[in-house]
Structures are given as structure tokens and as C-alpha cells.
Amino acid sequence: MTHSASVRSEPYGFLSDGRAVQQFVIRNKFGMEMRVIEYGCVVTHLFVPDGLGTVLDVVLGLERLEDYEQKSPFFGAVVGRFANRIAGGRFTLDGCTYELATNNSPGGRPCALHGGVRGFAVALWQGRVVMGVHGEGVEFHLISPDGEEGYPGRVELTVTYWLTDDNAWRIDYTANSDKATPLNLTQHAFFNLAGEGNGDILTHELTLCSDHFTPVNEGLIPTGEIRSVHGTALDFTTPHAIGARIHADEEQLILGRGYDHNFVLTNSSGELAKAATVFEPSSRRVLEVFTTEPGVQVYTGNFLDGTLSGKCGGIYGERTGLCLETQHFPDSPNQPAFPNSILRPGTPFQSTTVYKFGTR
Numbered sequence: 001m002t003h004s005a006s007v008r009s010e011p012y013g014f015l016s017d018g019r020a021v022q023q024f025v026i027r028n029k030f031g032m033e034m035r036v037i038e039y040g041c042v043v044t045h046l047f048v049p050d051g052l053g054t055v056l057d058v059v060l061g062l063e064r065l066e067d068y069e070q071k072s073p074f075f076g077a078v079v080g081r082f083a084n085r086i087a088g089g090r091f092t093l094d095g096c097t098y099e100l101a102t103n104n105s106p107g108g109r110p111c112a113l114h115g116g117v118r119g120f121a122v123a124l125w126q127g128r129v130v131m132g133v134h135g136e137g138v139e140f141h142l143i144s145p146d147g148e149e150g151y152p153g154r155v156e157l158t159v160t161y162w163l164t165d166d167n168a169w170r171i172d173y174t175a176n177s178d179k180a181t182p183l184n185l186t187q188h189a190f191f192n193l194a195g196e197g198n199g200d201i202l203t204h205e206l207t208l209c210s211d212h213f214t215p216v217n218e219g220l221i222p223t224g225e226i227r228s229v230h231g232t233a234l235d236f237t238t239p240h241a242i243g244a245r246i247h248a249d250e251e252q253l254i255l256g257r258g259y260d261h262n263f264v265l266t267n268s269s270g271e272l273a274k275a276a277t278v279f280e281p282s283s284r285r286v287l288e289v290f291t292t293e294p295g296v297q298v299y300t301g302n303f304l305d306g307t308l309s310g311k312c313g314g315i316y317g318e319r320t321g322l323c324l325e326t327q328h329f330p331d332s333p334n335q336p337a338f339p340n341s342i343l344r345p346g347t348p349f350q351s352t353t354v355y356k357f358g359t360r
Contacts, residue, residue, distance in 0.1 A: 007026050024129070085112065096152075213227060263295060
């Protein structure tokens with residue numbers, strides 16, 4: 001069945017400081033629908049058909065704006081200024097050392113996670129409906145001032161969401177800065193292709209276009225090594241159920257309490273290329289991920305602890321969502337051998353990621 005593609009905006013609520021937040025509802029002609037709010041560019045709902053045409057919401061999320069403001073673990077948000085972790089909340093750039101806000105300490109080792117205490121995931125972006133070669137979409141704009149969370153440079157950012165008529169969610173990122181600064185942006189959706197709140201993601205079959213990963217220490221910070229996945233439980237070069245080896249007696253899985261690792265993508269040319277495929281057997285939904293980024297963080301919701309209630313009232317326990325965060329490598333500002341993540345004046349940042357849905 002076909003529908004009329006459309007985008008509409010409507011009031012969503014007010015933040016604790018009184019600022020109004022708009023919601024945008026994007027629908028393609030096949031009935032796929034996304035709901036996204038200006039707060040954090042958060043995708044609150046993503047309705048996708050299964051193998052029988054049944055449409056279900058496949059992203060974890062919360063019921064109210066105040067829940068996102070007070071207790072969201074980055075559900076559906078754009079994170080930055082630097083996605084993932086920076087060791088010790090500190091880096092040196094062009095001879096100057098910068099101290100960042102630290103907001104995470106796995107293994108007792110403090111770090112700056114996803115941009116710090118007031119990162120992009122909790123910012124109020126300004127959204128507007130736009131038209132382009134991919135149809136109608138929503139463009140979000142944000143200015144991050146010089147010194148925010150300790151980062152240098154005034155950064156101007158645009159993030160655009162599209163729903164294409166081949167059931168793909170396309171994300172285009174652009175940014176400019178007036179000073180050299182680390183920049184690493186990603187989308188932090190928690191997917192459950194069986195439907196949000198409908199059990200865990202352990203039977204989802206994952207394939208990655210990656211034969212290397214960046215191992216971590218007790219603080220979940222990369223050691224600097226780039227290690228082969230072959231012979232380990234992190235080998236997804238062929239399809240494996242996520243739960244098949246997640247409890248393997250391997251140091252990396254013990255440190256991460258499951259999968260929480262950056263995988264080095266085989267095609268890191270900067271062109272849009274496939275990064276991952278996920279298949280959910282009961283619904284027959286398939287998710288293919290394409291990106292221009294050099295890495296993808298696979299996170300299996302290891303720290304969801306059952307204290308959050310989802311949109312439909314279900315409890316989000318351990319491993320009820322899967323994140324596929326396309327990105328530059330964690331702690332890149334402190335790892336000179338990793339791909340460059342420094343944005344410099346006069347050289348715009350551009351990145352694209354596509355989450356394409358289908359059935360098998």
C-alpha cells in the first residue's frame with residue numbers, strides 16, 4: 001500500500017527552563033514514519049514494516065520530554081562535540097592542552113563521554129522542513145560556542161534527516177569551526193527490530209564489514225592497538241546471533257560487559273559504503289547500515305538495567321537495544337595513529353550515514 005509522503009511539525013512540550021520544543025513527523029509513501037524532536041535531534045519513534053507488512057516502532061525511547069531531559073541514556077540523539085570517550089577528559093592540540101568536563105568513569109577511570117555534561121544530545125536545536133534530492137526532510141541547526149564543555153572553537157552544525165522511498169533513514173552532517181577542534185558526530189539510536197519493548201536483541205544476526213577492532217582497557221578507552229577480529233568472539237565477518245558468543249570468556253567482552261567496541265570498517269575511503277547488516281528472524285526485518293565514517297561502535301545495551309520504562313510501558317532491561325554508532329575512533333585526539341578527527345577552519349566537516357530497512 002502506498003501513502004502520501006509528508007512532513008509536518010507540531011508542539012511537543014517545554015523544557016524545564018521554559019523553552020518550547022517542536023516535533024517533526026516524517027512519512028514516506030510506503031508508510032515508514034519517523035518522529036523527531038528538536039531536543040538533541042532525538043528520534044523518538046521509527047515505524048518500519050515487517051515481512052508481513054505489520055508496522056512497528058523499532059527504536060527505544062521514552063514517553064515524555066521531561067524523561068529525555070532527566071534520565072535518557074542518549075536514546076535516539078545526535079551526540080557530540082566528540083562522540084564516544086576521550087581519556088581523562090583531556091587532549092593536546094597544536095601545543096595547547098584542553099581540559100574537558102568528565103561525565104563517565106568505567107573501571108574508575110574518568111573520561112569525557114559523548115561531549116560531556118552538556119553535549120549536543122541535550123541541546124535545543126532549531127529545526128525546519130526542507131526539500132532536496134531525497135525528498136522532504138528536516139534540517140536541524142546548532143551553534144556550539146567557543147569553550148563549551150572545554151572544547152575550543154565556535155562550531156556551527158547542521159544535521160538533516162531524510163526518509164527516502166526505499167525505506168532508508170539518511171543522515172547528513174555538516175559543520176564548520178573558527179578554531180581547530182576535535183569533532184566526532186554520531187546518531188545514538190537503540191534499535192530492536194522485533195519492536196521496541198519486545199524482548200532483547202540477542203537473536204538479532206549481525207554482520208560487520210570489518211575484520212579489525214580497537215581493543216580497550218578497563219576504562220573502555222582504546223589502547224591504540226588495531227587488532228584482528230579473527231579467532232575472537234568479535235568476528236562478525238559472517239553472520240552471527242549477537243547472543244551466541246556474548247558471554248564468551250574473553251577479556252574484551254568481560255571489560256565491556258558485552259559488545260561495546262569500535263570496529264574498523266573495511267572501506268574507510270570516505271565514500272558511502274556498507275558497514276553492517278542486521279537480521280531479526282521473527283519479524284524478518286533487515287537493517288543495512290552505510291556510512292562515510294571509518295568506524296562503527298557496536299553497543300549491545302549492556303548498561304540498561306531495568307530502571308527505565310519505555311514508550312509503551314515496557315521495561316528496558318539489559319540488551320534490549322542495539323546501537324550501531326558510525327563514527328571516528330574513540331579517543332582519537334590522543335591517538336595519533338587513528339584517523340584524523342580534527343576540524344580546522346576553512347575545511348568543512350561532512351559525513352553521511354544511512355540506515356536502510358527491508359525484509360528477508
